[in-house]
Amino acid sequence: MASITSLLSAEDKKVTAEALQGSLVDLLDLSLLGKQAHWNIIGRSFRSLHLQLDEIVSLARDSADSVAERAVAVGVNPDGRARTLAEHTHLHQFEPGYLDDGKVIAAMTDILESIVRRMRERIEVTEKPDPVSQDLLIGICRELEKQHWMIQAQR
Amino acid sequence: MASITSLLSAEDKKVTAEALQGSLVDLLDLSLLGKQAHWNIIGRSFRSLHLQLDEIVSLARDSADSVAERAVAVGVNPDGRARTLAEHTHLHQFEPGYLDDGKVIAAMTDILESIVRRMRERIEVTEKPDPVSQDLLIGICRELEKQHWMIQAQR
Amino acid sequence: MASITSLLSAEDKKVTAEALQGSLVDLLDLSLLGKQAHWNIIGRSFRSLHLQLDEIVSLARDSADSVAERAVAVGVNPDGRARTLAEHTHLHQFEPGYLDDGKVIAAMTDILESIVRRMRERIEVTEKPDPVSQDLLIGICRELEKQHWMIQAQR
Amino acid sequence: MASITSLLSAEDKKVTAEALQGSLVDLLDLSLLGKQAHWNIIGRSFRSLHLQLDEIVSLARDSADSVAERAVAVGVNPDGRARTLAEHTHLHQFEPGYLDDGKVIAAMTDILESIVRRMRERIEVTEKPDPVSQDLLIGICRELEKQHWMIQAQR
Amino acid sequence: MASITSLLSAEDKKVTAEALQGSLVDLLDLSLLGKQAHWNIIGRSFRSLHLQLDEIVSLARDSADSVAERAVAVGVNPDGRARTLAEHTHLHQFEPGYLDDGKVIAAMTDILESIVRRMRERIEVTEKPDPVSQDLLIGICRELEKQHWMIQAQR
Amino acid sequence: MASITSLLSAEDKKVTAEALQGSLVDLLDLSLLGKQAHWNIIGRSFRSLHLQLDEIVSLARDSADSVAERAVAVGVNPDGRARTLAEHTHLHQFEPGYLDDGKVIAAMTDILESIVRRMRERIEVTEKPDPVSQDLLIGICRELEKQHWMIQAQR
Amino acid sequence: MASITSLLSAEDKKVTAEALQGSLVDLLDLSLLGKQAHWNIIGRSFRSLHLQLDEIVSLARDSADSVAERAVAVGVNPDGRARTLAEHTHLHQFEPGYLDDGKVIAAMTDILESIVRRMRERIEVTEKPDPVSQDLLIGICRELEKQHWMIQAQR
Amino acid sequence: MASITSLLSAEDKKVTAEALQGSLVDLLDLSLLGKQAHWNIIGRSFRSLHLQLDEIVSLARDSADSVAERAVAVGVNPDGRARTLAEHTHLHQFEPGYLDDGKVIAAMTDILESIVRRMRERIEVTEKPDPVSQDLLIGICRELEKQHWMIQAQR
Amino acid sequence: MASITSLLSAEDKKVTAEALQGSLVDLLDLSLLGKQAHWNIIGRSFRSLHLQLDEIVSLARDSADSVAERAVAVGVNPDGRARTLAEHTHLHQFEPGYLDDGKVIAAMTDILESIVRRMRERIEVTEKPDPVSQDLLIGICRELEKQHWMIQAQR
């Protein structure tokens, strides 16, 4: 079957592929967990968090799309299927049922912090292999850190 | 913990809950598979399908949100976490890697047909227990059948 | 040649096909007659009716499109050709030439009433065979009844 | 004086008239009470509720308009005058003066629940007499139940 | 309970409170009566008046909101509940049922004239106590006088 | 009955009337046939043609409206009723049922070419009698020739 | 002082200058008279005509601007000062005071017809000297004839 | 003939009428002179002034419309015909032909200053007779003074 | 150097200048302090206040711009440089570092109240010298009082 040619060397491509696929799993699972909380949250801060969680979901979806399209543009196939997410995610998973607003703040602060930590490592390792992918990850990281601050500030 | 009061009887609520949670799994997995094909598709019809798949993803995301918010509004907790999707989905799963455009058309036709078939059963069983949920499912079903036609017409 | 698969039984499909094709003829001819009056009307109420008739035309065109796309989505070929309309329409036809505003009000009131009467029958017969098509017809019927009131109120 | 012809039988029209006029009173009084709270609310949740109450008011006004225009379209005169509202409303009335945010949440939850309960009865009784009016009430009911959840979730 | 501090003296506040609460009753009842006519009007001028009445309703609702928010900003609680309107309104009340277009023009001309007359008195008495509230009332009065002209010009 | 005065001589008016009425029949039937294909088309180019056919329909509808309003502005009554279209159209008529995409391209190329050929004759004959109508026909002709190229380029 | 070079011969420039300056006077005075009627009209058709007159004023202002900018572009100075208008206009002038709606319809029909008659002469004489200016006048003429029809149709 | 009732006393109405009619003449002539300069200006500052003059024309037209509609709303007939403007204007009139940019700045500064001076007198005399009209004139005056500064600053 | 001519007497200009320059300092420092809190706020109400503070900043910036442009329009030079603000501000200054949400509510209530108090004095003293400036200050004052209420209501 046809495939997309890559301008990266095999080694650079391998490093970039790992960084992008890892980011994709983080971001897609963030979008699912953000919606899970958006629907099941309960408490006095319901409305503020209900709205903010939707902003996080939008950020996660748009960033996931950019990361996946970057992957295919450098000749790597992104994988965002449910089973892949379930097996490879590093994110804290909510329990089913209602979610207390205070616990959502605490959990989402942790989730965002863990993603940011991995994004910063990916920024470091992609600098030489593919500065174009690195620049994309830097932009996404800034937005995630901003959301991390705005969730954490509500503790 | 606080919870949302339901105006439905226990039995009606159980039937409605199953219909809505089942729809949620169908729709969220459709959104993930739609994106998977949107990224990895290859072939002469690439651009037309790349764009149409994004319309299907938008439809799936918006419908999933409506269904989940309907669930919580009748006192039922929706569950859209990755593991839940992976374990409960009935949808045909794409192989990883590039996806030939002809195969995407065939697979997506099957996927949409299987969802529509289940949606029609849910429309039937919710008529008495909760006509408000039924009306939501009817509206979603019409859009899914329209996409089913527009994908299938390209075979 | 390829065709679109239908999820309806043969009998349900037949009933639904008749309801949708009948609606299509009613709505397309309404759009032509609405324009005919929009252009040829004359009298003190010219401007109000000229504008309102264009709203009716928009409603008729959008509804016709929805009905025809619903037909093909359930495996039925809609037919909106001029000869089909000329032969199958039940609507009162204007004479050629200028149309007095008072007569336009009276004639359009009758035209809308006759369509609504048929739409209500179609709503009844499609309930069991295809509640999705029925829901579409209900929505269109509500808008037609609203226009019927707003034309009639000017008598 | 002229009047609008009705396509409903006398009996069907009577049932439909009661359902629509009852809905109109509920919705218009909801719009007045929503504004009353929008202006006089006080407390830490002021801003969130001030904004959400305006969404409820918009929903109530738009729904009231649709219900009243549906009434006249089936030959029934809607009545939304102040005295009619004052005499026929079933809604809990706020005391004059400042309204504590916690009490607004509790009262508005009750108000919405009582309207929804009546709307569900109206949906049931209009199914046979006028499925077009029923469909309108179903759509409004879904939005009211959604607001009921989002207010209640803040308790 | 908490309350909003006022920068006005007790006497100035009393005068301003009366002017604003009086305006609120006038404007909210105007919005209800405007809708009542918008729905029940009948006659050759139906469409023009149906549309103009909705402009009056929008003006009345927006002005009522500004007036009530001005009241609470100077430490006064606005009261816009149905019973308050029913008991305190000075406006001519329409009979239930269809409303002839000529009579709507005549009645609405009177209603607007009576409100304008009271608004002009309120403008006079608030000049010294609260020029900020006066300026708001002047702006509303100009719009009401414009509508008064445009309704009256159709006699 | 009242009528619209014409600034054209009897002879000029006759020539102009024929050109405009002929254009109206061409354009309205183009709009009906464009929709017929928009709904019933099938094949690998489905989506591209489905969208392009809707652009042609929009062009046909807007142009028909301009032509008909031009006719009445010069004192001529346009006739766009279904029977008139059925009897006077020169356009190739599709068979009922599914339409293969390749055949739609071929047929629509012919349809557009035949209309353009007649439009060019109308442009020639209206130059002296009514340069204002001629200018309108020139503008429409350019758009039709553009669509003719863009359909034909897909053969 | 500097001036704008003209690409037209002296004779062609003279003919074009007269056509454009004559159009400018017609159009600017039309804009003033349209507003005069917009403000002072009275009668049952007040609202329809009040709105339509503003469309005529917009058309007149935009057309006047295009004509004047065309003049300076071919090296001719347009003159749109009040005294020039007062001395050179050929348009029927309204009496001061209220204007009955029927009389506005009759007068505006005459005004538009007289402008159209002169525009058609200007279209004829500019064909050879400056087809670019002619094309501008043709476009304006079409819009004026459309307004002429829509005013006259209300007689 | 019918007329619009006035809420002002005869004396107050007379003062207000003079202030509004005087403003109307100033503003309409400003709109004509602004366009005259917009078209005929020449010099290095052409583009900046060409654009700014159009802002002044928009301000003049909108303000004239508000002033005239205010007049009729208080029972006074505004007069904005060409001859009235030519005979009653106090504004400096440009010579025909090209206008040097420096001279446009100087002349427009004088024109705006003279209008502002009269507006300030009108603000003073209308305070008691009609504070609603006064408030309108204050708002217009502020915009005119702003344009006066921005033209003058370019000297 | 050139300067802007003033239509005010020396004495009136002096009073107006003080009122406008004082307002400018208040409003610009409000915009800086609003941003300071927007960035450094922390606590459960973070998101609501973070958003509301940005509305206050927008109001302060737009109002400052209007006030400064009014100053120069009456021949007075506004001064909004950092040192001028630092030396002349009367507003409570936040400590550096994180700001607790409760303290932000209390401090911002005081800040707005002190500005409103000074604005009301400026409204009083400018009435005679320059009613145009007074009208501007009245409009700004109303918005500030509204924000004062909406912040204070959260205590």
Added chain:
Amino acid sequence: MASITSLLSAEDKKVTAEALQGSLVDLLDLSLLGKQAHWNIIGRSFRSLHLQLDEIVSLARDSADSVAERAVAVGVNPDGRARTLAEHTHLHQFEPGYLDDGKVIAAMTDILESIVRRMRERIEVTEKPDPVSQDLLIGICRELEKQHWMIQAQR
């Protein structure tokens, strides 16, 4: 290979082809030279010209696109490649490096005048062979003459 059928005779097509291809070269090179000046201009009029040059570039690009699409619609292949432009352009070429604003005004005046001169010849020769192409060229010519005036007026 496939090609687009032409409705023009061989001779008419040849004349039209030359006119359109000549226009294309003029317009594309105008777009390149407009950008060259947009970037390298220097002097006190920098900002005004920088902006105006971008308007000219937009006009040139849009017109070039219309001309090229017109060519292919009549069966002629447009050629807009860099070498074609370099070899066939008649336009004055700027020197590399900074461009003094006065010289840009002079040079752009000449460039536009030379294009207009050729456009007028093309308008003349295409009248009989293809009035549809002629009409397009007339419209473009008017815009170019307008820009010619607005650049020249700054000398």
Added chain:
Amino acid sequence: MASITSLLSAEDKKVTAEALQGSLVDLLDLSLLGKQAHWNIIGRSFRSLHLQLDEIVSLARDSADSVAERAVAVGVNPDGRARTLAEHTHLHQFEPGYLDDGKVIAAMTDILESIVRRMRERIEVTEKPDPVSQDLLIGICRELEKQHWMIQAQR
């Protein structure tokens, strides 16, 4: 009190904090000085610079906001109070009173150049400690250098 956790080491955080706080002071003072010139500028280039200065102010405000929010996101408290700006700014301060346009060009060129020089140093020092902050500063620097060119080109 609560605080925002930082993912940076103490040393990296210190370097980043200095770069961001330094940028904040530069950008906020640029916004104040840009407005100071926007209001007080005088001369033939008034309008062009008045508008361009507002673009610079918008850039400065948006950039300041991004920089400050970046600071708090990495655990550093931004300080943008008036006294901080007055004491720490490095920017050239305008004299009070009117500002000649030529001097504004010269001074703003210097101001922008000095900020750019410091931004480039900050870009260098933040590369290792925080590439995310560095990327933000790079983006701001590009816009500042663009404004520096566009101001300087007018000398």
Added chain:
Amino acid sequence: MASITSLLSAEDKKVTAEALQGSLVDLLDLSLLGKQAHWNIIGRSFRSLHLQLDEIVSLARDSADSVAERAVAVGVNPDGRARTLAEHTHLHQFEPGYLDDGKVIAAMTDILESIVRRMRERIEVTEKPDPVSQDLLIGICRELEKQHWMIQAQR
């Protein structure tokens, strides 16, 4: 003549100048070739590629503008004249005449790949001399690689 000061050292400026001027030639010629194919393409994929090529042209034009403005901002004169493009381009040039869709896909894939290859070299060499220009080139490169994938995927 005046010139723009550069903050770069002579050596850094030379490297940056070459990277930016090289990019400009690549991007402008891409815009010309994209349009050449947009007009002359023929084949079953006509419509998809016709639209996609216009996206590539928009990207090329916007990027060229950013690159050229970056050049002048660092004191380098960009050169985008037709002869410069013709002599310095490295891009594959299409033959004149119709272009088969398959060949357009192949050729455009090559064109984009060759540009991307040079952009990556420019990103490498500008890292030290001017990280601001480098960041701009990285952003453009990402968009070009995305288009490269989306064209290539259609082979």
